[in-house]
C-alpha cells in the first residue's frame with residue numbers, strides 16, 4: 001500500500017497552506033485507530049490552482065533572472081528561455097495529468113514509477129527525494145530568504161556570503177523548530193504568505209507598467225547581442241528558469257484529495273501555468289525597465305534594487321514580502337520533506353526511527369531534524385546557483401523517467417482507462433528535452449554536483465538489495481533508535497488504511 005502512504009505525506013508539498021492539513025491528518029489518523037479512514041476529496045478547482053500557483057511562485061522569480069542572464073548572455077535568449085520553460089512546464093504538467101487520471105492514487109512520480117517499472121525505481125525516487133531533492137529545495141529557498149533579508153539592511157553593493165549563510169542557517173533552525181513544535185502554527189499564517197508572494201509580483205509588474213508608460217524602454221534593444229553558443233550554458237540557463245517554474249506537478253501529489261480529478265486536474269493546469277508564465281515574463285520586463293542587463297548580471301537581489309529605484313518611499317514592501325514569501329515556501333517544503341521521509345521510512349525504505357513521531361505534539365520530529373541537518377550541510381557547502389543546478393539535474397532525471405513511464409504504459413497497459421489523454425508527442429518532447437537537460441551539462445560543463453547526484457543514486461541501488469529487499473539490519477541501529485526515542489520523546493506509529 002505504498003501509494004496510499006505517500007499520499008498524505010505529500011499533501012504539504014510546496015506551500016505551507018497544505019502543510020497544516022497534512023499535520024491534522026496525521027493527528028486524525030492516530031486518534032481514529034481501528035476506524036476505516038479515507039482521505040476526503042476537498043481540493044476543488046480553485047484550491048487546485050492555488051496549490052500549483054502557490055508552489056511555483058517562490059524564490060525563483062526573485063533570484064533566477066541573474067543566473068539566466070549570465071548563462072544566456074543576452075536578454076533575447078533569456079526571454080526565449082523564460083517562455084520556453086513555461087511551455088515545458090505546461091506540456092509536462094499535461095502529461096502528468098494523463099498519469100494522474102490514469103492512476104488515481106497520490107504520490108506522483110512514486111506511484112507512476114511503481115506502476116511502470118516496479119518497486120526499485122520507486123524506492124530510488126523516495127531515497128533521492130529525501131537525500132537530495134527536498135533538502136536542496138529548502139536550502140535554495142532559505143538562501144534566497146537570507147539574501148533578501150540581508151540585502152534589505154545593507155546598501156546596493158551587496159552583502160557578505162558568510163552573513164547570508166548564517167542567516168539561512170538561522171532560518172532553517174527556526175523553521176525546524178516550528179515544524180517540530182507546533183502542528184497548527186503554519187496553517188494560520190499560510191494565507192498571508194501566499195498573499196505576500198502575490199503582492200510582491202503584482203507590485204513589481206505594476207511598477208514596470210508605470211515605467212513603460214513613462215517611456216523607460218532604453219534597455220530593450222540589441223536583443224541577441226552576446227548570445228552564448230554553448231549547449232551546456234543553454235541547458236544550465238534552463239535549470240535557472242525551470243527552478244522558478246518548479247512545482248508544476250504539485251497537484252499529482254494529492255490526486256486522491258481532488259474533487260472530480262479527471263476534469264479538475266487538466267483545468268487547474270490550463271489556468272495556473274499560463275498565469276505563472278505571464279507573471280514571470282512581465283516581471284522580467286519590469287526589471288529591464290529599471291536596470292540594464294549589466295546591472296542585473298551584477299546584482300543577485302534584483303527585486304530589491306527594483307524596489308529602491310521604482311517605488312521610492314515604499315521600496316521596503318519588496319524585500320519584506322519576498323522574505324515572508326520565501327520563509328513560507330521553505331516552511332511548507334520542509335514540512336512536506338519531513339512527511340515524505342516519514343512515509344518512506346515507515347515503508348522500510350529508510351531507517352525506521354525516521355518514521356517515529358513526537359508522543360505529545362504528533363510531529364514527525366526525527367525526519368524533520370534529519371532533513372534539516374542535510375539542508376544545513378547543503379547551505380554551508382553550496383551557493384544558490386550551484387544548488388539550483390544540483391537540484392534541477394536530479395529532478396529532471398525523475399521528471400524524464402515519469403515521461404518514459406507514460407510512454408511505456410501506453411504499450412504495457414493499453415487498456416487501462418485514461419480519462420484524460422495527451423497526444424503522444426507531448427511526453428515524447430518532454431522526454432527528449434529532459435535527456436538533453438541531463439546530458440548536455442555533463443558533457444559541456446561537468447560539475448562535481450552531478451557526480452554526487454549520480455553517486456547517491458548508485459548508493460541507493462546498492463542499499464536497496466540488502467536493506468530493503470532482504471530487510472537486513474545492523475544491531476547498532478537498534479541502540480541508536482532507543483537513544484533517539486528517549487532524547488526526542490518519539491514513538492512508532494501505525495497507519496490505518498481503508
Ligand code: ARG
Pocket residue numbers: 013014015055056057058059060061137141243244245246247250329333
Ligand atoms: N518554484 C519555486 C521557487 O521558485 C520552488 C518550488 C520548490 N518545489 C516544491 N515542490 N516545493 O522558489
